[in-house]
Amino acid sequence: MGKNLAHKLIEQHLVSGTMQPGEEILLKIDQTLTQDATGTMVMLEFEALGLPKVKTELSAQYVDHNLIQADFKNADDHLFLRSACRKWGLWFSRPGNGISHAVHMACFGIPGKTLLGSDSHTCAAGSLGMLAMGAGGLQVALAMAGLPFSLTMPEVIGVEVTGKLSPWVSAKDVILEMLRRYDVKGGVNKIFEYYGPGLDNLSAMDRHVIANMGQEMGATASVFPADDKVREFLQQQGRARDFVAQHADDGATYDAQDSIDLSQIEPMIACPSSPGNVVRVREVAGKPIYQSYIGSSANPGLRDFVIPARMVEGREVPQEISLDINPSSRQLLEALSSSGDLNRLLQAGARLHQTGCNGCIGMGQAPASGRISLRTVPRNFPGRSGTKEDQVYLCSPETATASALFGKITDPRDMDMDYPAFSEPETLQDMRPMLLAPQEIPVAVELEKGPNIQPLPEFEALPEALSGPILLKAGDNVSTDEILPAGTDILPLRSNIPAISHYTFCRIDDTFYQRAKQLDGDSFVIGGENYGQGSSREHAAIAPRYLGVRAVIAVSMARIHRRNLINFGIVPLLFRSADDLAQLEQGDTLSLTDLPNQLKNGRAVTVTTGAGKTLEVTHNMSAEEVATVIAGGLINKVREQDLGD
Secondary structure: OEOOHHHHHHHHHEEEEOOOOOOEEEEOOOEEEEEHHHHHHHHHHHHHHOOOOOOOOEEEEEOOOOOOOOOHHHHHHHHHHHHHHHHHOOEEEOOOOEOHHHHHHHHOOOOOOEEEEOOHHHHHHHHHOOEEEEOOHHHHHHHHOOOOEEEEOOEEEEEEEEOOOOOOOOHHHHHHHHHHHHOOOOOEOEEEEEEOHHHHHOOHHHHHHHHHHHHHHOEOEEEOOEOHHHHHHHHHOOOHHHOOOEOOOOOEOOOEEEEEEHHHOOOEEEOOOOOOOEEEHHHHOOOEOOEEEEOOOOOOOOHHHHHHHHHOOOOOOOOOOEEEEOOOEHHHHHHHHHHOHHHHHHHOOOEEOOOOOHHHHOOOOOOOOOOEEEEOOOOOOOOOOOOOOOEEEEOOHHHHHHHHHHOEOOOHHHOOOOOOOOOOOOOOOOOHHHOEOOOOOOOOOOOOOOOOOOOOOOOOOOOOOEEEEEEEEOOOOOEHHHHOOOOOOOHHHOOOHHHHHHHOOOOOOOOHHHHHHHHOOOEEEEEOOOEOEOOOOOHHHHHHHHOOEEEEEEOOEOHHHHHHHHHOOOEEEEOOOHHHHHOOOOOOEEEEOOHHHHHHHOOEEEEEEOOOOEEEEEOOOOHHHHHHHHHOOHHHHHOOOOOOO
16 A cells, blocks of 8 residues: 555654554654744754754744734743854754744755744645754754654545635635634544645645644645755745655555535635634625735735735725734745735725734734734634734635725625736845855854843642642633733743743633632643634743643643643643533632542543542543643753764
């Protein structure tokens, strides 16, 4: 039987383990990606390892999240990150160069390589035939140190792509259709591999859109072949020499199969407040809007801006509508300027923002209270926009633009014009000269640490017994945005755990921090299905652990957050059913005795409630993960290892 591409990529990088779904495997990592919101912590973690330089083929640090310099915090962090890159041999992308995923794809993505990033949307690079995955920052720091990445071997879902997109339908509608099918947890522990004749009609940047939002299905990765479309993209970037063909064997088999006919897809939209709440645009058309927002890691391609520019040419957006343009890179902004498309947008009344993540991560551009915001971003979790009771819809650039022109949610097929023509330029400006390359000859560099950068907290090993109250009972699909939010007030505190911990669970229960500090002891959090979905931010594990949370018990957990809990010594336990969750309430006391031995000797763990009842929960940790959580976290576990020089 032929091998699928995902299996080929895994096999080529397999350090140990068996490629059977559910088994633990270790993978060699070729490249790493960090961004400023998670990178400060990664650099502090790498510093703790005491190594003189990174050991990957290439590591790159981007500044794209914390761009608003309202005070010293973000500016200080940028200087710290630059000094860390010079000290340890990483590429550094300064503020203004653009969104990490778009810049990395243009500058460094190479078919056949593995990429691990401390941003959950690192998976976007699967568009180039890479095995690209998001992870917690600590695991990325260890990959930078040359250690393999531990992963549960996923199932591989083959998705046969046929047909061609109709006018006014684009790649965002494709991934929204996939989310309509799989919702936000249907891809957990799965890789989606796309193949088939329809890929001839999807550019490398179209594939980036689909691979990026595979994370919203909970997928480990999305994989596309490296074919002529990828070759054309690398030629456009002046990197034709980096092309290596990657494809599945003839007759390749998959763990499960799906198909998608591009010609049958309609304009789609994800309604508040979940990327999986997808309907056809026509089903919600007519609702008045306040804002249309174009540009993010999910729609970073040149065509995602040129098509809107040509839709609005000679027209004007109504005065009451905010059309926000967020260029994804310096390269793209230069191309829009030279083609005249930037001027078309500005003349129509669009607002131009700096290149970066911006409103996608809640850093500005928050919508007005009670008003609808249409966005081409990957997520619409509650409050993520910066407005507490927001109404964010996810859609294509075509839908966002048509809606901005009409002032209401509009199917773009209702535009009174032909679909604008677009073809990719043969070449684009090389962005690599705008990045700071690693020093060829190592030099002594002093890390520049501002007052906002605080040391990592020390966490003790798991005790023989845990006892304490349930400090929080949460529901289904709790996101890391709800566990530890982003936004203009909170995101700049990512390098200061004591300060950022004040906001732990504040979007669910704003008394959590005060109650945890008053307790000053061990506690538990319980939740429903898909606990910890969304961002890879390890702060959503570190801050609860800093406040005394020692175990989380949920019906199911998202992949990255589950591992982040383990990395910082929080025991991830699973209810056998939602009925068991229903038996417990916030404030109940739980006790677990002989816990290390229970974790090592089987899957079942006995929990005793304050009422004297017992409840059996389970865990699905590997032996390595059990050892990590018993040690009190991954830093404790690897501290005594000889990592070499």
